[in-house]
Structures are given as structure tokens and as C-alpha cells.
Amino acid sequence: MRAALSSTLKKVSAAAAASRPRVAFVSPASHHHRRHHQSNKPTKKRKDDYILGPDLPDIWATPGSSSPPPPAESETGELVPAIIDGKSIAEEIKLGIAKEVHWMKDTIKKVPGLAVVLVGQRRDSQTYVRNKIKACEEVGIRSLMAELSEECAEDEVLNAVSKFNQDPSVHGVLVQLPLPQHMDEDTILGAVSLQKDVDGFHPLNMGNLALRGREPLFIPCAAKACIELLLRSGIKLKGKNVAVIGRSNVVGLPTTLLLQRHHATVSVVHAFTNNPADVTREADIVISAAGVPNLVRGSWLKRGAIVIDVGTNPIEDPSFEHGYYLRGDVCYEEALQVASAITPVPGGVGPVTVAMLLSNTLDSAKRFFGIIHISVPDFICSYRKSQNIPTETEDDPKILVCLPEHIHCNDMNFNKLASDKSIGQTF
Ligand SMILES: Nc1nc(=O)c2c([nH]1)NC[C@@H]1CN(c3ccc(C(=O)N[C@@H](CCC(=O)O)C(=O)O)cc3)C=[N+]21
Numbered sequence: 001m002r003a004a005l006s007s008t009l010k011k012v013s014a015a016a017a018a019s020r021p022r023v024a025f026v027s028p029a030s031h032h033h034r035r036h037h038q039s040n041k042p043t044k045k046r047k048d049d050y051i052l053g054p055d056l057p058d059i060w061a062t063p064g065s066s067s068p069p070p071p072a073e074s075e076t077g078e079l080v081p082a083i084i085d086g087k088s089i090a091e092e093i094k095l096g097i098a099k100e101v102h103w104m105k106d107t108i109k110k111v112p113g114l115a116v117v118l119v120g121q122r123r124d125s126q127t128y129v130r131n132k133i134k135a136c137e138e139v140g141i142r143s144l145m146a147e148l149s150e151e152c153a154e155d156e157v158l159n160a161v162s163k164f165n166q167d168p169s170v171h172g173v174l175v176q177l178p179l180p181q182h183m184d185e186d187t188i189l190g191a192v193s194l195q196k197d198v199d200g201f202h203p204l205n206m207g208n209l210a211l212r213g214r215e216p217l218f219i220p221c222a223a224k225a226c227i228e229l230l231l232r233s234g235i236k237l238k239g240k241n242v243a244v245i246g247r248s249n250v251v252g253l254p255t256t257l258l259l260q261r262h263h264a265t266v267s268v269v270h271a272f273t274n275n276p277a278d279v280t281r282e283a284d285i286v287i288s289a290a291g292v293p294n295l296v297r298g299s300w301l302k303r304g305a306i307v308i309d310v311g312t313n314p315i316e317d318p319s320f321e322h323g324y325y326l327r328g329d330v331c332y333e334e335a336l337q338v339a340s341a342i343t344p345v346p347g348g349v350g351p352v353t354v355a356m357l358l359s360n361t362l363d364s365a366k367r368f369f370g371i372i373h374i375s376v377p378d379f380i381c382s383y384r385k386s387q388n389i390p391t392e393t394e395d396d397p398k399i400l401v402c403l404p405e406h407i408h409c410n411d412m413n414f415n416k417l418a419s420d421k422s423i424g425q426t427f
Pocket residue numbers: 127128131174175176177178199221222312326345346347348349350351353354
């Protein structure tokens with residue numbers, strides 16, 4: 001397959017030489033250039049509009065905005081809630097990541113690496129970490145792990161983090177939370193290298209997520225997972241009323257920030273909110289991340305609301321395999337009667353959160369190796385079609401191009417680059 005592909009690509013390069021316009025390459029340098037020229041426009045195109053939300057100016061509309069479409073109802077007037085399948089969405093995302101990791105391995109003989117620091121023996125933490133490592137294996141990301149005892153000193157954790165920070169084969173460092181009581185979470189999370197903070201918990205990444213016009217290097221995985229689940233389910237966010245239940249640094253807060261970047265109207269419901277049910281009942285979309293099993297009752301929900309349940313509350317029960325089972329924040333059985341769509345627990349936000357961790361790790365490695373992701377120019381796709389050439393990228397018109405930072409790739413030097421071994425395989 002590889003040999004066939006590389007000979008195809010040689011032919012394609014020849015075809016490229018023969019026809020103009022040749023290659024619509026985007027290099028980091030040309031990207032900046034273009035941005036500069038657009039700076040007097042009210043909106044600015046960012047590479048991450050999809051997950052960070054479109055950068056729109058605040059123009060206040062006069063009252064009378066439309067309400068969301070009514071939910072599906074059966075003949076008898078009962079709601080038929082859609083169960084949002086996080087597991088299959090996660091599989092879809094992982095497939096895309098696996099393809100990119102595969103390309104990376106082929107073109108530069110390197111793979112992304114994720115290091116996990118686990119302190120203590122919590123069974124739920126062990127399960128989550130196991131899931132993360134298994135997911136790494138599935139997509140070809142290398143995983144490393146440091147396991148430390150509950151009683152170890154804070155310095156030992158800091159040493160483990162520092163070792164991974166310095167390891168060039170590691171592109172993501174994650175300290176599994178919660179940490180034991182005697183450790184200072186801020187000190188430890190602040191020690192993770194900004195460039196490897198795939199959890200997005202470093203104060204600088206969080207600050208850049210909060211500030212308009214700025215882009216964090218990483219967005220926290222659970223927040224990203226909520227948005228992915230909604231967008232991939234075809235749910236629009238602009239102008240919607242969203243209630244976020246919980247204001248933790250790891251889920252509630254970043255989810256609130258990300259939703260606002262998607263132009264939703266966000267209400268934050270927390271332990272001191274008066275009449276939390278009344279506030280929540282106003283929402284078109286409810287995202288619960290309180291960590292309290294069955295907190296959100298059916299009566300808290302507006303008819304037709306969309307419910308994203310981030311809660312993963314372990315309930316002790318020796319009859320289950322790991323001695324516990326998981327329960328969400330939402331009383332699922334009650335919510336089914338009123339919601340138009342809902343994520344289950346397990347099988348909802350959890351698996352997509354893990355997929356987002358892989359995605360952040362891949363992005364980090366791409367940044368480290370100076371890899372940009374571009375589309376195969378149309379003429380190459382049509383050339384392949386006209387020649388009836390099946391290729392690995394037929395169904396996915398995106399390919400990886402590896403270019404050292406100093407090389408500015410344009411159609412003038414494309415042929416040289418394509419044949420120059422020193423920059424690796426361009427196609
Ligand atoms: N530094 C850090 N980063 C985290 O991202 C982080 C953390 N600490 N501490 C704990 C929470 C929780 N979390 C989950 C990840 C996967 C599932 C997951 O895969 N859940 C599966 C099932 C889990 C099972 O098999 O029991 C599901 O919902 O279907 C759940 C929860 C990440 N967290």
C-alpha cells in the first residue's frame with residue numbers, strides 16, 4: 001500500500017508540475033500573513049472556529065428572537081427522547097485520530113506520547129486511567145504512566161511531572177484528579193508544562209479560554225466533549241439558553257466559557273443558587289457537572305430540553321465488577337419523560353472526554369513536530385479519480401504535510417519540496 005501510494009504521489013507531483021494553478025498550500029507563515037491583512041475586518045478567521053466557536057462581533061438584536069424547534073412527539077403526544085450515543089461518537093473521533101497518527105508515523109516515524117501521573121488507589125481513578133491508556137493503544141498513541149502511593153510526598157509527584165515535562169517523546173502530561181488531601185493541587189497542576197497541558201487546567205490556558213480574541217493551547221477535555229456531543233448531534237448553540245450546573249475548575253467553569261464563545265446565553269447554577277430548579281427549567285440545554293447523583297429531577301427540566309450529563313458518580317456496590325457502578329447527576333428515568341435528547345451514564349460524555357484527550361495529545365505532538373494539516377488540492381483528487389487510483393486518502397481528503405518551520409511552501413517551490421528528502425515525505 002505504501003509503495004503504491006508513494007508512486008502515485010510521484011505521478012501526482014508530475015501532474016502538479018504540468019498544470020497551473022498548482023498547490024493551495026497553507027504554511028504557518030502564509031497563514032499569519034493573511035491574518036495580518038484581514039485585521040481591519042470586524043471578524044477574524046481562526047483555525048479553531050469549530051471548537052472555539054465563531055468569532056462574531058457583539059451586535060445587539062432587538063427583542064423577538066425565535067424559540068428552538070419543538071421536540072419530536074409521538075401520536076399520543078409523548079416525547080420521544082433521542083439518546084445521544086457518546087460511545088459511537090467517540091469511536092468516530094478516534095478513527096480520525098488513528099488515521100492522523102498513522103500518517104505521522106509513516107511520514108516522520110514519530111508518534112504522539114501521553115504520560116499519566118496517578119497518585120493513590122481510588123478505584124474509579126484507576127478505571128478512568130485504564131480507559132485512557134486503552135484508548136491511546138487503539139489509536140497508536142504511546143502511553144507512559146507513573147503510579148505513586150497515596151502517602152508519597154508532594155515532591156515525588158512534582159518530580160514525576162518534571163521528568164515527563166523534559167521527555168521529548170511525551171507531548172501530553174496529565175495528573176489524574178482528585179489528588180490526596182495532603183497535596184496542593186494548584187502547585188502540581190501549575191508545574192505541568194504549558195505546551196504539554198493536554199487537560200487544559202494550567203491557569204494560562206484557562207485564562208486564554210476566558211479572554212475574548214485569545215486562543216488557549218488546550219481546551220479542557222470534558223468541556224470540549226459537551227460541545228462536540230451537541231454539535232455532532234446537530235444542536236445549534238447560538239442564542240440558546242443553557243444552564244450549567246456546577247462551577248468546578250475542571251468541568252463547570254471551562255464549559256461555561258466555551259459555551260459563551262459559541263454565543264449561548266449561560267446561567268450557572270451552583271450550591272448557593274436560590275431555586276436551582278426554576279433557573280434550570282428556563283434552559284433549552286442543561287449541562288450538569290455537579291457531582292451529585294440524581295440531583296437533577298424531571299421537574300427541573302423544561303419540556304423538550306436537551307440534557308448533557310457530565311456527572312460520573314461512583315456508587316459503592318460489591319455486586320458490580322469493580323465494586324461500584326456509575327450514576328449521572330441527572331435522574332435519567334425521570335428526564336426521559338421530559339427531555340428531547342439526553343446523554344446516558346455510562347456511554348455519554350465519558351468516552352468523548354477520553355477521545356478529546358487523545359485529540360489534544362495529537363494536536364500537541366503536531367505542534368511539537370511543526371506539522372500542519374492541510375487539504376489535498378482539488379486537482380490531485382480529480383487526477384486520482386481520472387486515473388482510477390485508489391488511495392488511502394480517497395475518503396478523507398486531508399493529509400499531513402511535514403514542514404520545518406523555516407520552509408515557506410508555495411507553488412513555486414512545491415516540486416523541489418516534493419522531491420527533497422531532507423524535509424521527509426511531502427505527500
Ligand atoms: N486530570 C484529570 N483529567 C480528567 O479528565 C479527569 C480527572 N483528572 N479525574 C476524573 C475525571 C473523570 N473523568 C472521566 C473520564 C472517563 C470516563 C469514562 O470513560 N466513562 C465511561 C465508563 C467508565 C467505566 O468504565 O466505569 C462512560 O461514561 O461510559 C469517565 C470520567 C476524567 N476526569
